[in-house]
Amino acid sequence: MSFMTRALAETAPLCAAMRDMPFNRGLADGSLPRAAFQRYIIQDAHYLNGFARALALAAGRAPDAQAVSQLAGFAAGTLQAEHELHAHYMGLFGVTKDDFAATPPSPACDHYTNFLIATSATRSTAESVAAVLPCFWVYRDVGRAIHACAAPDTPYRAWIDTYVSDRFDAAVEACCAVAERLYESAQGTTRDSMCTIFARSTLLEWSFWDSAWHGHAWPDPVAVGQG
Numbered sequence: 001m002s003f004m005t006r007a008l009a010e011t012a013p014l015c016a017a018m019r020d021m022p023f024n025r026g027l028a029d030g031s032l033p034r035a036a037f038q039r040y041i042i043q044d045a046h047y048l049n050g051f052a053r054a055l056a057l058a059a060g061r062a063p064d065a066q067a068v069s070q071l072a073g074f075a076a077g078t079l080q081a082e083h084e085l086h087a088h089y090m091g092l093f094g095v096t097k098d099d100f101a102a103t104p105p106s107p108a109c110d111h112y113t114n115f116l117i118a119t120s121a122t123r124s125t126a127e128s129v130a131a132v133l134p135c136f137w138v139y140r141d142v143g144r145a146i147h148a149c150a151a152p153d154t155p156y157r158a159w160i161d162t163y164v165s166d167r168f169d170a171a172v173e174a175c176c177a178v179a180e181r182l183y184e185s186a187q188g189t190t191r192d193s194m195c196t197i198f199a200r201s202t203l204l205e206w207s208f209w210d211s212a213w214h215g216h217a218w219p220d221p222v223a224v225g226q227g
């Protein structure tokens with residue numbers, strides 16, 4: 001059985017739940033509150049920073065030139081394409097550089113990016129690729145699901161179009177191909193670990209959207225200290 005067949009079978013209910021999250025339904029019909037998207041786009045800019053670092057770190061530790069070049073290429077491609085999308089929406093929704101600088105990564109964002117970076121720093125390249133793959137896969141999957149029912153005038157049209165674009169599709173397929181190549185040459189325990197790590201990142205994708213929807217943030221240490 002291929003890696004993707006196994007990993008997707010294990011995460012199918014979670015992927016189905018993500019297609020139907022209130023945040024994503026709101027992207028499709030345009031009803032997502034402006035404040036929720038502003039929160040999301042700030043957190044996503046923090047996320048992409050950590051995600052690209054995780055990929056660059058995995059590239060530096062990769063065993064062969066082919067993997068170095070592919071992982072470094074994913075890091076560069078992500079920073080370029082998705083930063084353009086963020087700049088577009090930050091302008092449209094009035095999110096300033098100061099707003100971004102004043103907002104730390106949320107607990108969900110911090111957890112996800114630290115998981116990716118720790119995996120790239122301490123685990124095999126196969127496991128590192130399994131960790132970053134849901135970032136590609138889940139966004140194409142959700143993008144396709146909501147594109148099919150999106151309102152023509154949703155303000156989130158540019159977001160949806162990015163994740164159903166041929167360019168993003170090519171990146172998803174390329175990352176899947178790297179994962180399959182590494183899975184084929186991996187030993188039994190690494191194969192199992194790749195599936196466990198893929199499932200964890202998929203859950204962290206769910207958690208990222210859930211957090212943006214609910215506006216979860218760190219507790220105020222002053223208030224906590226005062227009991």
Ligand SMILES: Cc1ncc(CN)c(N)n1
Binds near residue numbers: 135136
């Ligand atoms: C949290 C998250 N995951 C995935 C993607 C798509 N690269 C993203 N922009 N943000």
